Amino acid sequence: MDSFLHQSPYSKCESPEGWHCQYNKGGVTVWSQEQDNSKAVKKLKMRIVCKDVSAEVLYDVIHDTSYRKKWDSNMIETYDIGRLTVNADVGYYSWKCPSPLKNRDFVTLRSWLPLGNDYLIINYSVKHPKHPPRKDLVRAVSLQTGYFIKANGANSCVLYYLxxxxPKGSLPKWVVNKVSQFVAPKAMKKIYKAGLKYPEWKRKHDPDFKPWVYPEQNTLSSVNLxxxxxQRADELENIDESGVSEHISEDDDGLSKDS
Incomplete structure (x- = not known):
């Protein structure tokens, strides 16, 4: 995590070097980056301009697990496990994949950092003794995931998702391709739409409760580092899903993972 934080989010998100455009439509752009190791997982980078949504509001949307239940239709369950510092915690997230693929879940260490008017949120997968892999879910691994929210005026922002x-499970290549072509852009648009509706929702639901902004509101128990x-991917069991037939439609976004 330290190496991620110490790299400039501007250069990491905005530099075109090494990235290949996979999708550019409807205000959303998706790039992919091949890795030196042919067996390594691709990196994906996404960008969307969020008009009429401030950087501060979008930052709240990504943090607010209560609100996520309203807009993230792919989520099965999410909860905070415990806190490490005033700006770092450990959490759980599981999401629905379209049948016959198995559903996925994560345990991640997340850290967040306000950068003036901009914001950075990053996570990577960890092992926690009380939250081992479940038999009914495939434990996926976040090697490096981050949101960079760049203010673009008082009431607009640009959201980058790297x-x-x-995903484990020996997913066939067409599934990976569908993520970059259809699922990833839909996920970005969902977050944007959630940002537009959040201020009105928050006014009616504990408007002053924002423990990600006010650490004194955080009542989570401490996690011992x-x-x-x-969590290393090669330590987890591979579930063979390579025989899945290519039937998932563009409207099926059950492969998405937004945090």
Whole structure:
């Protein structure tokens, strides 16, 4: 995480070097980046301009797990496990994949950092002794995932989403391609639409409660750093899904993972 934080989010998100455009339509752009190791998971980078949504509001949307239940139709369950510092915690997230693929879940260490009028949120997968892989879900691995929210005036922002996730399960190539072509742009548009509706929703739902902004509101129990370890993909069982037939429609966004 330290190496990610110490790299400029501007250069990491805005530099075109090494990225290949996979999708550019409807205000959303998706790039992919091949890795040196042919077996390594691709990196994906996404960008969307969010008009009429401030950077501060979008930052709240991504943090607010109560609101996420309203807009993230792919989510099965999400909850905070515990806190490490005033701007770092450990959490759980599971999401629905279209049948016959198995559903996925993550345990991640997340950190966030206000950068003047901009914001950075990053995570990577960890192992927690009380939250081992479940038999009914495939434990996926976030190698490096981050949101960079760049203010673009008082009431507009640009959202970048950079992710390198190993979904495990021996997914066929067409599934990976569909993520970059259809699922990823839909996920970005969902966050944008959620941002437009958030201020009105928040006014009616504990408007002053924002523990990601006000650490004194955080009542989570502390997590001992010694209890955590980086979750490595090769330590997890591979579930063979390579025989899945290519039937998922463009409207099916059940493969998405937004945090």
């Amino acid at each position: 992710t390198q996730v190993d 010694e209890d955590l370890a980086i």
